[in-house]
Amino acid sequence: MNTPPPPRLSVSGLEVAFGGLTALNGVSFDVADGETVALIGPNGAGKTTVFNAVCGLVKPRSGTVRIAGRPAPARATGLLKAGVARTLQGLGLFAHMTVLENVLVPLTALRHPDPAAKARSTLDALDLADLAGRPAGTLPYPERKRVALARALATDPRLLLLDEPAGGLGAADIDALAETVRRIADAGCAVLLVEHHVDFVMDVADRIVVLDFGEVIAAGTPDAVRRDPAVEAAYLGLEAVGAEAATAPAPQDAEGGTA
Numbered sequence: 001m002n003t004p005p006p007p008r009l010s011v012s013g014l015e016v017a018f019g020g021l022t023a024l025n026g027v028s029f030d031v032a033d034g035e036t037v038a039l040i041g042p043n044g045a046g047k048t049t050v051f052n053a054v055c056g057l058v059k060p061r062s063g064t065v066r067i068a069g070r071p072a073p074a075r076a077t078g079l080l081k082a083g084v085a086r087t088l089q090g091l092g093l094f095a096h097m098t099v100l101e102n103v104l105v106p107l108t109a110l111r112h113p114d115p116a117a118k119a120r121s122t123l124d125a126l127d128l129a130d131l132a133g134r135p136a137g138t139l140p141y142p143e144r145k146r147v148a149l150a151r152a153l154a155t156d157p158r159l160l161l162l163d164e165p166a167g168g169l170g171a172a173d174i175d176a177l178a179e180t181v182r183r184i185a186d187a188g189c190a191v192l193l194v195e196h197h198v199d200f201v202m203d204v205a206d207r208i209v210v211l212d213f214g215e216v217i218a219a220g221t222p223d224a225v226r227r228d229p230a231v232e233a234a235y236l237g238l239e240a241v242g243a244e245a246a247t248a249p250a251p252q253d254a255e256g257g258t259a
């Protein structure tokens with residue numbers, strides 16, 4: 001009998017401390033190819049710290065992060081080569097560069113054989129072709145978010161990490177985003193997202209991992225998690241969290257960063 005392949009992402013017993021503060025305490029979960037997993041939890045629960053540990057930006061005190069069975073590379077280019085791409089909460093676009101140039105950044109880093117064609121086909125797929133020549137910083141927030149997603153997708157990641165992808169978007173853009181995320185997962189990519197927008201999470205996630213004070217307090221299908229009393233107690237009502245996320249953030253200055 002063939003051994004099944006290891007999960008695309010496997011986080012095991014992750015412990016992270018910032019001085020005296022234990023930010024993550026024994027966090028474990030997997031994400032399989034083609035699966036969408038959402039990390040949710042109240043503010044300060046440790047969601048971003050999980051992302052940062054997966055990307056090697058914080059060093060765990062103990063525990064492991066494995067990508068397709070191998071230890072996760074610590075540097076941005078190593079992660080891209082291992083098929084990992086990430087979007088950032090602050091988007092991290094280069095404001096004065098065009099949309100096309102932004103999407104070219106990771107392709108150039110990866111020495112893609114035909115970066116221009118790949119960038120253009122990715123922009124096409126996300127309905128951004130008409131904006132290719134515009135400086136990224138001049139676009140409205142929803143378009144800038146799509147550019148950040150395009151930049152991550154251009155590298156054909158096998159694991160996509162999305163940091164609050166629905167934050168600051170209106171209902172129509174959130175529906176379109178949900179469709180895009182489904183398409184990405186259907187193509188076999190593993191998707192891990194951190195998100196406060198509960199309706200969006202319930203819509204797109206195959207599984208939800210709930211963090212509170214750095215620990216996994218529930219994990220399972222959206223339905224199971226919704227009915228879990230520990231989750232309700234942690235949130236003091238999921239609806240309140242959804243309402244908070246519906247508020248658009250003030251436009252942020254684009255800044256340099258990695259996909």
Ligand SMILES: Nc1ncnc2c1ncn2[C@@H]1O[C@H](COP(=O)(O)OP(=O)(O)OP(=O)(O)O)[C@@H](O)[C@H]1O
Pocket residue numbers: 018021023041042043044045046047048049050
């Ligand atoms: N660099 C750091 N130095 C010190 N403490 C940190 C650092 N990064 C995070 N923390 C602390 O670790 C805990 C987890 O933070 P984290 O940002 O991972 O939570 P989160 O669930 O992503 O929160 P939010 O929903 O508000 O983004 C918090 O108590 C936070 O204050």
